[in-house]
Amino acid sequence: MTGVAMLLQSKKAVGGIILGLLSACLMPACDAGKPNVIVFLVDDMGPLDTSVPFMTDEQGTPKKYPLNDFYRTPGMERLAKTGIRFNTFYCMSVCSPTRTSLLTGQNAARHHVTQWIRSEENNRGPNGPPDWRWVGVQDPSVTLPGVLRTQGYKTIFIGKAHFGPCGQPSEWPDQLGFDVNIAGCSWGQPGSYYGQDGYGHIKGNKKRAVPHLETYHGTDTFLSEALTIEAKKQISQAVDEGAPFFLDFAHYAVHAPFQSDPRFAGHYADSGKPKNAQAYATLIEGMDKSLNDILDHLDALGVAEETLIFFLGDNGSDAPLGPTHEHNSSFPLRAKKGTHYEGGMRVPFIASWAKCDPSNQCQQMLPIQSGAIQQQLGTVMDLYPTILGVAGAHEPAGYVLDGVNLKTLLTGKRDSSHRETFLMHFPHSHRSSYFTSYRQGEWKLIYHYLPEKNPARVRYELFNLNTDPYEKKNLAESRPDVLLKMVEDMVAALESEKALYPVDADGNDIRPLLPQ
Numbered sequence: 001m002t003g004v005a006m007l008l009q010s011k012k013a014v015g016g017i018i019l020g021l022l023s024a025c026l027m028p029a030c031d032a033g034k035p036n037v038i039v040f041l042v043d044d045m046g047p048l049d050t051s052v053p054f055m056t057d058e059q060g061t062p063k064k065y066p067l068n069d070f071y072r073t074p075g076m077e078r079l080a081k082t083g084i085r086f087n088t089f090y091c092m093s094v095c096s097p098t099r100t101s102l103l104t105g106q107n108a109a110r111h112h113v114t115q116w117i118r119s120e121e122n123n124r125g126p127n128g129p130p131d132w133r134w135v136g137v138q139d140p141s142v143t144l145p146g147v148l149r150t151q152g153y154k155t156i157f158i159g160k161a162h163f164g165p166c167g168q169p170s171e172w173p174d175q176l177g178f179d180v181n182i183a184g185c186s187w188g189q190p191g192s193y194y195g196q197d198g199y200g201h202i203k204g205n206k207k208r209a210v211p212h213l214e215t216y217h218g219t220d221t222f223l224s225e226a227l228t229i230e231a232k233k234q235i236s237q238a239v240d241e242g243a244p245f246f247l248d249f250a251h252y253a254v255h256a257p258f259q260s261d262p263r264f265a266g267h268y269a270d271s272g273k274p275k276n277a278q279a280y281a282t283l284i285e286g287m288d289k290s291l292n293d294i295l296d297h298l299d300a301l302g303v304a305e306e307t308l309i310f311f312l313g314d315n316g317s318d319a320p321l322g323p324t325h326e327h328n329s330s331f332p333l334r335a336k337k338g339t340h341y342e343g344g345m346r347v348p349f350i351a352s353w354a355k356c357d358p359s360n361q362c363q364q365m366l367p368i369q370s371g372a373i374q375q376q377l378g379t380v381m382d383l384y385p386t387i388l389g390v391a392g393a394h395e396p397a398g399y400v401l402d403g404v405n406l407k408t409l410l411t412g413k414r415d416s417s418h419r420e421t422f423l424m425h426f427p428h429s430h431r432s433s434y435f436t437s438y439r440q441g442e443w444k445l446i447y448h449y450l451p452e453k454n455p456a457r458v459r460y461e462l463f464n465l466n467t468d469p470y471e472k473k474n475l476a477e478s479r480p481d482v483l484l485k486m487v488e489d490m491v492a493a494l495e496s497e498k499a500l501y502p503v504d505a506d507g508n509d510i511r512p513l514l515p516q
């Protein structure tokens with residue numbers, strides 16, 4: 001080889017290396033095996049608060065109910081077309097326990113954030129366990145964003161946090177593994193949804209004024225819109241920086257106060273529904289516009305194909321449509337937020353790539369069945385292992401997980417190894433007080449520790465959700481065989497998760513009693 005030829009060859013080699021480095025730098029996040037992930041969390045949204053049907057008939061075909069015709073959610077319809085939704089997806093019955101399960105992949109019975117967190121004082125209630133985790137989760141090394149951050153993800157929080165009380169590190173998402181926090185703090189509701197009110201800083205409930213959004217104070221920008229503008233900015237910035245991102249976009253909507261969003265009020269004026277129910281519907285529609293805007297923005301930036309979206313509510317519906325324990329707010333489901341019935345803890349859930357492209361490498365890694373509806377149950381705890389799975393990450397060594405990876409269920413197939421159980425433990429006082437509900441296959445047990453303090457006034461409620469999905473007929477007395485087994489299995493589940501029990505006046509645990 002001549003000297004010139006050698007020089008040319010070495011130049012070519014160097015050029016190749018440089019080109020390789022450049023293409024690695026410019027490589028879309030997905031080619032590196034790390035898709036962007038957005039959790040789009042809606043506060044207090046139930047599975048009937050949408051024009052997308054989540055209920056199914058006996059053949060598993062989506063079935064519409066009157067509430068589906070009342071609400072308008074074209075953004076969710078778009079996401080349901082590209083993704084898969086779950087007929088049965090469970091969260092805890094109130095905010096902070098669900099949000100902590102999302103962060104940790106653990107059940108509330110195990111992480112011990114069993115009650116919603118009151119910001120200024122410990123709200124364990126008269127018989128609540130003294131050691132419940134009012135201070136929230138404090139260790140960022142085990143949280144979902146904390147682990148994703150070690151994998152090169154930029155981690156962004158926008159909206160309502162409600163992870164911890166005032167004065168604790170858990171008050172602020174950027175102490176829990178998020179690089180960026182906009183509008184998240186201890187508050188479980190906004191001081192006001194109106195920009196003219198400064199979201200509570202100028203007018204409204206000043207003790208719950210939303211932080212960080214001063215730019216919009218005194219304008220007509222509704223809170224859901226302001227958060228969306230901020231989310232789009234953060235997405236653009238993360239894409240510019242070239243790192244994959246994890247965005248926990250947690251709307252304050254549709255939690256009370258039920259303030260009407262003027263952009264959508266006209267759609268419900270002739271509905272015949274009460275004013276606060278109309279206002280609630282405008283909050284739903286504003287949240288839905290936000291989803292649509294985010295999908296458009298991802299598409300415009302050219303990252304929709306490599307961005308995975310998980311849409312869900314954080315507890316059952318709080319729609320102001322009737323008595324707490326009856327079949328109104330989530331008809332045909334029974335009851336609403338905070339209760340032990342299905343309406344208390346069933347939420348809408350959709351998983352989808354922001355834009356379908358089966359040839360995309362990331363989507364091949366996690367194929368999602370478009371337009372499908374999954375009949376097997378999922379829970380909020382499952383998001384932690386599912387998201388770590390797509391990011392190629394693992395939970396910290398020795399860490400105990402209660403969630404399972406939903407990968408197979410997202411393909412629309414049946415997963416015979418998937419557990420069909422859900423334990424929901426609530427040892428506090430609220431709309432439903434001092435209960436554990438335990439779903440196992442077709443059966444659901446509700447155990448009341450202090451039956452005299454609950455509207456049910458019974459210790460045991462037992463429903464067969466196959467034959468009685470709307471919990472109308474208590475079978476506790478007519479099926480003592482099933483009742484005994486369900487109580488035994490519930491006790492075993494509580495013990496294995498190291499649950500804390502309600503206590504009596506002397507501070508002694510009130511443990512579950514087996515039926516006589």
Ligand SMILES: [Ca+2]
Pocket residue numbers: 043044094095255314315
């Ligand atoms: Ca909530």
